[in-house]
Amino acid sequence: QAGPLVLGIESSCDETGVGIVRGTTLLSNTVSSSMDEHVRFGGVIPEIASRAHLDAFVPTLQESLRTAGVTLEDVDAIAVTSGPGLAGALMVGVCAAKALALASGKPLYAINHLVAHVGVGLLDMPENRLPEKRLPENRLPENLGALLVSGGHTEILRIRSITDDVELLGSTIDDAAGEAYDKVARLLGLGYPGGPAIDKIARTGNPKAIRFPRGLSQPKYMGTAEEPGPHRYDWSFSGLKTAVARCVEQFEARGEEVPVADIAAAFQEAVVDIITSKAVLACRENGITELLLGGGVAANSRLRELTGQRCRSAGITLHVPPLQLCTDNGAMVAALGAQLVMAGIAPSGVAFAPDSSLP
Ligand code: KG4
Ligand code: ZN
Numbered sequence: 001q002a003g004p005l006v007l008g009i010e011s012s013c014d015e016t017g018v019g020i021v022r023g024t025t026l027l028s029n030t031v032s033s034s035m036d037e038h039v040r041f042g043g044v045i046p047e048i049a050s051r052a053h054l055d056a057f058v059p060t061l062q063e064s065l066r067t068a069g070v071t072l073e074d075v076d077a078i079a080v081t082s083g084p085g086l087a088g089a090l091m092v093g094v095c096a097a098k099a100l101a102l103a104s105g106k107p108l109y110a111i112n113h114l115v116a117h118v119g120v121g122l123l124d125m126p127e128n129r130l131p132e133k134r135l136p137e138n139r140l141p142e143n144l145g146a147l148l149v150s151g152g153h154t155e156i157l158r159i160r161s162i163t164d165d166v167e168l169l170g171s172t173i174d175d176a177a178g179e180a181y182d183k184v185a186r187l188l189g190l191g192y193p194g195g196p197a198i199d200k201i202a203r204t205g206n207p208k209a210i211r212f213p214r215g216l217s218q219p220k221y222m223g224t225a226e227e228p229g230p231h232r233y234d235w236s237f238s239g240l241k242t243a244v245a246r247c248v249e250q251f252e253a254r255g256e257e258v259p260v261a262d263i264a265a266a267f268q269e270a271v272v273d274i275i276t277s278k279a280v281l282a283c284r285e286n287g288i289t290e291l292l293l294g295g296g297v298a299a300n301s302r303l304r305e306l307t308g309q310r311c312r313s314a315g316i317t318l319h320v321p322p323l324q325l326c327t328d329n330g331a332m333v334a335a336l337g338a339q340l341v342m343a344g345i346a347p348s349g350v351a352f353a354p355d356s357s358l359p
Contacts, residue, residue: 002022002023003021003022003023003024003025003338003342004022004023004076004077004338004341004342005020005021005022005027005070005074005075005076005077006020006021006022006075006076006077006078006079006334006335006337006338006341007019007020007064007065007072007075007077007078007079007100007330007334007337008020008021008078008079008080008111008116008330008331008332008333008334008335008336008337009061009078009079009080009081009093009096009097009330009333010080010081010093010113010116010328010329010330010332010333011053011057011080011081011085011089011090011092011093011094011096012081012083012084012085012086012089012090012093012113012328013044013049013085013086013089013151013328014033014034014035014038014044014049014052014089014328015031015032015033015034015035015327015328015329016031016032016033016034016052016053016056016057016060016093017029017030017031017032017060017328017329017330017331017333018030018057018060018061018063018064018065018330019064019329019330019331019332019333019334019335020064020065020067020068020070020075020330020331020334021123021331021334021335021337021338022338023338023342024122024123024124024335024338025123025124026123026124026125026331026335027067027068027069027070028063028064028065028067028068028331029064029324029325029329029330029331030060030061030063030064030067030330031060031324031328031329031330032052032056032059032060034048034049034052034053034056035193037052038192039191039192042186042191042192043182043192044086046086046087046088046089047088049086049088049089050086050088050089050091050092053089053092053093054092057092057093057096060330061096061100064330072100072104072106073104075104075106076106076107076341077106077107077108077109077337077338077341077347078097078100078101078104078106078107078108078109078337079097079108079109079110079111079333079334079336079337079338079340080093080094080096080097080108080109080110080111080333081093081094081111081112081113081116081333082094082110082111082112082348082352082353082354082355082358083112083113083354083355083356083357083358084112084113084114084152084355084356084357084358084359085113085152085354085356086356087354087356090354090355090356091354094110094352094353094354098350101350102350107341107347108347108348108349108350109337109340109341109345109347109348110348110352111333111336111337112336112358113328113333113358114148114150114153114155114358115162115166115336116332116333116335116336117148117150117294117295117326117332118146118148118157118159118162118166118292118294119162119332119335119336119339120294120321120325120329120331120332120335120336121146121292121293121294121319121320121321122162122292122335122339123321123325123331123335125321125322125325141289141290141317142289143287143288143289143290144158144159144160144288144290144291144292145157145158145159145169145279145282145283145286145288145290145291145292146159146166146291146292146293146294147275147279147291147292147293147294147298147307148294148295149176149177149178149275149293149294149295149296149297149298149303150176150177150178150294150295150296150297151176151178151179151182151195151296151297152176152178152179153171153172153176153295154171154172154176154177154178154235154237154275154297155168155170155171155172156168156169156170156171156233156278156279156282156283157169158286158288159292161343162336162339163339163340163343163345164345169233169282169286170231170232170233170234170235170278170282171234171235172234172235172236172237173216173231173234173235173236174236174237174238175236175237175238175241176237177235177237177271177275177297178195178295178296178297179237180237180238180240180241180271181194181195181198181271181297182194182195183241184198184241184244184264184267185197185198187241187244187245187248188244188248188258188260188263188264189260190260190264195296195297195299195300196299198264198267198268199268199299199300199301199302201260201261201264201265202261202264202265202267202268202302203265203301204261204265205259205260205261205262205263205264205265205266206261206262206265206266207262207265207266207268207269208266208269209259209262209263209265209266210247210262210263210266211266211270212240212243212244212247212266212267212269212270213239213240213243213270214240214270214273214274215235215236215237215238215239215240215274216231216234216235216236216274217274221234225285232278232281232282233278233281233282234278235274235275235278237271240267240270240271244263244267247263248263268300268302269302271303272300272302272303272306273306275303275307276303276306276307276310277310279291279307280310280311280314280316283311283314283316284314284316288316289315289316289317290316290317290318290319291307291311291316291317291318291319292319292320293307293318293319293320293321294321294326295326296326296327296328297326298320298321298326299323299326299327304320307320308320
């Protein structure tokens, strides 16, 4: 086993994560979630998340070190999410990381949470990947793209270098896909977090029962390959959310039972259809032949399935991380940190501040 031993810390939202990698090999990934404490509010309460990080950090660190069978002394570098995310939540992880770095004399790397969602796909993990093919060790494929779908972002990216050259090809112009899942779940009375709840109930519904709009799919937005429209590779999910609200209201106004499973399935089909069709289009028109799927919504079963199918038809090799590495965790931070160390990039020092709106 080769490569630097890197400890990664994640605290941008409601998951306290500490993960450890050696190069591209995953050694441990311990996550403590404060999700249960937010459920009754129907969303993450920043103050509660921050306090939960404080309580969870030391036990999560200890468990992660124990699982990996290493001590802090063995670690070559520490990496921590510096943004984007909830300011107070980020602060806890960043302060903890700085304290560890100062106390142990280890170099510290500030990590962009979004790039980490992509970087986790570079870990050498054969299982659970849709395609049979694995990424070659320590080498980025040429013509690599990333489809990042989380609670805060929906983006298609070209990755020339995971450490310093990530180009945005398209993104949502309003809600993120995960946000749409959470809001629609609320409308349907499915509770929080909405993504996994819709994913589950949609399996029992008919996705063709209702046809919901696909945002920004009209010719005036799409244009053509030669003359692209203003939003060829962009998404919009706020109209879809409104359409679901209207649909629910109509059933209620008629005094009929709301067909929750059908609505969930039809909503999910609309989201997944437009995400995958635009992502594959962006790949084809930009010469991207390998695509990494990342972010919390990458845990969605239908998104994984349809992205796989459409990439196969388009001759694109898809890399999908295992489920537990899709939602927020420390291993993804460690994975990107190791890439920075291996690329010879200088550490961040301890003078940086968390940036809640880091692009
Ligand atoms: O990446 P993530 O853990 O946190 C952010 O950085 O935003 O993503 C969280 C989002 C939430 O909106 C959640 O509802 C969604 O990912 N999510 C899912 C599934 N699991 C999590 N959405 C759809 N299907 C899922 N199975
Ligand atoms: Zn995330």
